Amino acid sequence: MISIPRLSKIDFLVLISVVIIGLINLPFPFSGDQALFTTGALEMQQGKILYRDFWDLKQPGIYYFYFLAGNLFGFNEIGIHIFELIYMVFFSIILQLTLKTYFQHQIIASLVPLLTVGVYYISSSYRQLTQVEGLVGFPLFLCLWLTYQSFNHEGKQRFIQLLISGFMGGIVLIFKLIFLPILLAFWLTILLHSLLIKHQNLQKIFIEIFLPIFIGIIFPLLAVFSYFAEVNSLSIVYKTFFVYPGQVVANGKFNLSKLIFGTAWFLKSFVTLVLIATVAVNVSLRKGKNLLTLLLVAWFVLGLGIIFLQTRSLWSYHYLLLFVPTGILATKGLDILWQPLKQLNSPVIKILVSFLFLLPLLLNFQFKSVALVKNNFALTEDTRFKYQTVFRKDYTLLRSEVNFLSQPENLPGEIFVAGDPSIYYLSGRTQATSLNAWSLELFLSEQWPQLLQELNLSKPPYIFISDNYQTLIKKEFPKIIELIDKRYHLLSKSTDGIWYILN
Known part of the structure; x- marks a missing residue:
């Protein structure tokens, strides 16, 4: 059996x-x-x-x-x-x-x-x-x-x-x-x-x-x-x-x-x-x-x-x-x-050995647990956001970046972000192009013209270009910057990049 x-x-x-x-x-x-x-x-x-x-x-x-x-x-x-x-x-x-x-x-x-x-x-x-x-x-x-x-x-x-x-x-x-x-x-x-x-x-x-x-x-x-x-x-x-x-x-x-x-x-x-x-x-x-x-x-x-x-x-x-x-x-x-x-006779030695074994993990667990308790177990949207900013400092900045998109006077539609896709998630907007611009440094030469074509056809109402990718795009495929300059005007600047709005 x-x-x-x-x-x-x-x-x-x-x-x-x-x-x-x-x-x-x-x-x-x-x-x-x-x-x-x-x-x-x-x-x-x-x-x-x-x-x-x-x-x-x-x-x-x-x-x-x-x-x-x-x-x-x-x-x-x-x-x-x-x-x-x-x-x-x-x-x-x-x-x-x-x-x-x-x-x-x-x-x-x-x-x-x-x-x-x-x-x-x-x-x-x-x-x-x-x-x-x-x-x-x-x-x-x-x-x-x-x-x-x-x-x-x-x-x-x-x-x-x-x-x-x-x-x-x-x-x-x-x-x-x-x-x-x-x-x-x-x-x-x-x-x-x-x-x-x-x-x-x-x-x-x-x-x-x-x-x-x-x-x-x-x-x-x-x-x-x-x-x-x-x-x-x-x-x-x-x-x-x-x-x-x-x-x-x-x-x-x-x-x-x-x-x-x-x-x-x-x-x-x-x-x-x-x-x-x-x-x-x-x-x-x-x-x-x-x-x-x-x-x-x-x-x-x-x-x-x-x-x-x-x-x-x-x-x-x-x-x-x-x-x-x-x-x-x-x-x-x-x-x-x-x-x-x-077989160790001394309980002190047993405790010490166990403590040394668990120390790196205990410290990390303690940090997470204390942060959760301090923020009332992140049960509400406000306390959850405070808890999240403990671990990701730029969450406050990212939220402020997308606040304007939820205003009643904003333009509707999918947007384009050359930078952190967290902007899509936090804004509730999806991507206007098939190609994502999260890792532009990995783009192959044939993908740059495709991205230009997709931006030209989709005409996203808002475009965000991070400062790092401004330089990269100008170096690898400046025609994208030319398209943005032609069809968009500057909406706002932040510590991380530039927002453009469709003319």
Whole structure:
């Protein structure tokens, strides 16, 4: 009889802790990225087609996530973050149910969600929450775990496990194609194990391993491409997925300052977890050669390589690709150290060790909690705004930038912003062009004339150009400035840029 794992009382206590930690993050402000995703998802809800009517370099997974979240709970910070919390709590339950046999001490096994999802919420600020790299940890883990489970089975059971593993891999690729090497590493281990260790014949390997993975991975991808074929957008989708990224990387330079900043952010939040995870890796691979540990290490190492490959960005949130393997391996390290810690005679030493381990996380959690309490738990619109400005100082400036758009005498219609997409979100206006101008520095030469043509045809009543992009546009494609000078006049100047109004 198959033993079905169940949640213990400690498991439920940990889950309640994760929910409380997550709730503190519900009123968090959007960064420009999340504002862009929300704007794009809202336009999709209004009938526009992604890439054709609203273009972004990212794969569609993140927009599907925001589209679903917005339709269920609202296209705002609370709505998006509620959906993310539900998603993360479900992930936490899956972690507890699937990893019980990975640990010797069940009290430690219960802590996995706290050292993965809990740490994700404690360490993340507005720039990191609800980003691709954080959300993709769930399907990536399921892909890894199902692959790991297939080592111990054959026939129909292995086929089904690898079919679902492939399906989860397809979901991962819908979020970001560059994560493919991590998936291939998972599947290569089962392939090599069957070929070199079990000496299975090629026909059996093809039927039980290659075929289900292929069917699984192709199904979600085929669904996405079929949809874009139906709306006659395959050409722009192909260019966005396979042509533009290579050109962007080829035209860019390695950004050392972002690499240093991102690495510093990751170490600040995860350094103790990384150190304890090192213990787990050393013991598990040196003594027992634990396969699950090996797969988690492969995820971490290849994930780190993928982060460094993204030379034009290297944002801190990219390091969230590592929070799941880091947290699981750190929990394994605690599992290994649990017996020696129990044998310590002095309770003072135990408390000191625990405090040093938790210190970076406790400080961040305390800061968020105190800010929430000081602002009456951000329950009203005014207190929520005050809470948000604690973490994003420019929210006050951005709100003042868009106040005039809500006045009764303003011109109606979609606007154009060359700068932070938070202006779209805070103003309640959508984008007048298909091309977004959030990352003009990544524009290819062919996109500048397209942007000029779209501005010429759409005639947005208001245009905002940030000071940084004024210089960039004049350098890369001054015809856009010429169009603005011809059809618009200056409405106002701010510390961040210039508003223009249609003549």
